Amino acid sequence: MKMRMMIVAVVIAFIHATGFARENDPCRNIDLDWLRTHSPIPAGQIVSKQNMDSLCEIVLKIGNEYVPLFAGNDFIIAGEMLKHRTQVTRKRIDALKADNFAKLIPRLDAVAAIVYLPAENNGRTIYLITDPLCGHCNTAAEKIIPLAETYGVSVKAVLYSVHGQEGDHKSIEAVCRDFSLDQYTEHKWKSRPFDERHRCKRGEERVKAAKNVIGKAGIGGVPVFIFDDGRFVNGANMTAVEKILQSMD
Numbered sequence: 290m291k292m293r294m295m296i297v298a299v300v301i302a303f304i305h306a307t308g309f310a311r312e313n314d315p316c317r318n319i320d321l322d323w324l325r326t327h328s329p330i331p332a333g334q335i336v337s338k339q340n341m342d343s344l345c346e347i348v349l350k351i352g353n354e355y356v357p358l359f360a361g362n363d364f365i366i367a368g369e370m371l372k373h374r375t376q377v378t379r380k381r382i383d384a385l386k387a388d389n390f391a392k393l394i395p396r397l398d399a400v401a402a403i404v405y406l407p408a409e410n411n412g413r414t415i416y417l418i419t420d421p422l423c424g425h426c427n428t429a430a431e432k433i434i435p436l437a438e439t440y441g442v443s444v445k446a447v448l449y450s451v452h453g454q455e456g457d458h459k460s461i462e463a464v465c466r467d468f469s470l471d472q473y474t475e476h477k478w479k480s481r482p483f484d485e486r487h488r489c490k491r492g493e494e495r496v497k498a499a500k501n502v503i504g505k506a507g508i509g510g511v512p513v514f515i516f517d518d519g520r521f522v523n524g525a526n527m528t529a530v531e532k533i534l535q536s537m538d
Contacts, residue, residue, distance in 0.1 A: 315344055315360065316338040316339065316345035316347075319335075319338060319347065320335065321333075321334075323360075324347070324349075324360070324365060327365045328365060328367075330351075332351070333352070334349070334350050335348070335349055336349070337381060341370060341377070343361075344360065345359065345360040345361075346358075346359055346377075346381070347359070347360060347365075348378070348381060348385060352507075353505075353509075354507065355385060355386070357369050357370075357378040357381075357382065383521075386507075386519075387519035387520050387521060388519060389506065389507075389519070390506070390515050390519040391517075392519075393502070393515070394416075394519075396502045397445065397515065399498070400447055400495060400498045400499040400502050401416065401446060401447050402447065402448045402495055402499070403446040403463065403473055404443065404444070404446075405433075405434065405437055405443065405444040405446075405469070405470040407438045407440075407442065408438060410441055410442075410443060411440070411537075413440075413441070413443070413516075414442060414443045414444070414445055414516075414517045415433070415437070415442050415443070415444055415445075415515070415516050415517070415534075416444075416445050416446075416447055416516075417430060417433060417445070417512060418447050418508060418513040418515065419447070419448060420450050420451050420452060420460070420512075421450070421459035421462075421463060421473070421479050423451065423452070423511050425511075425524065425525045426511050426512040426525070427474060427479075428525045429512040429525040430446065430470065430474045430512075431474045432525070432527045433514075433527075433530070434470060434471065436527070436530065436531055436534060440531075440535070440537070442534065442537070444470060446470060447499050448460035448463060448464070448499055449499050449508070449511060450496070450500075451509075451510065455483070459479060459483065460492075460496045460499075461488055461492035461495075461496050462484075462492070464489070464492035464495045465487050465488060465489035465492040466478075510524075512524065514530050516533055518537075520533050
């Protein structure tokens with residue numbers, strides 16, 4: 290009899306505890322309508338909610354942008370959380386972006402303009418989103434070649450101009466002239482005026498398709514390295530690139 294009473298007491302305590310936890314879940318009733326009672330949130334969606342030290346950490350996706358918020362019982366705070374010198378919210382947003390980039394890989398394969406294959410290929414791939422007229426992009430393209438050889442990864446360059454028509458023309462030229470990555474990194478052809486003889490339908494279609502894919506992915510600046518598991522590095526930060534390469538199987 291005592292044993293039964295103890296079991297019943299434990300069950301009641303468990304139900305009470307879980308019910309209490311649900312009642313005190315700061316994310317439980319938060320949706321866009323609730324957020325809009327505090328701020329004029331534009332059209333978008335909640336892509337992440339998580340309990341963070343009695344606040345609800347929320348990540349909104351508005352267009353192609355990720356917007357972090359924190360909500361209490363009757364207020365919201367815009368901004369990022371830092372904890373132990375770590376940008377907690379930024380890590381969450383980067384993870385969400387990586388998930389999206391991982392889904393983007395087949396489309397990147399379809400619009401890649403240049404492929405570099407190392408002498409020994411481990412089957413992994415890194416995608417370089419680059420613009421022929423971008424100085425940092427050229428540095429990144431030059432430095433990725435020895436890293437590709439060291440770590441046995443293929444490199445696929447996707448040409449995405451942020452320099453308007455002039456950049457588009459040079460991107461088209463690179464495709465139509467069937468440049469290798471080594472040839473692409475040479476500077477002389479980039480400084481010459483565009484020659485209409487280097488225009489072709491294949492180049493125009495590839496550059497247009499790349500613009501569509503990269504634009505919808507929310508990538509606004511170059512260079513960007515995207516790994517085949519979705520991880521990414523913004524800018525020509527080759528130390529960060531190599532760190533990820535070292536962690537790849």
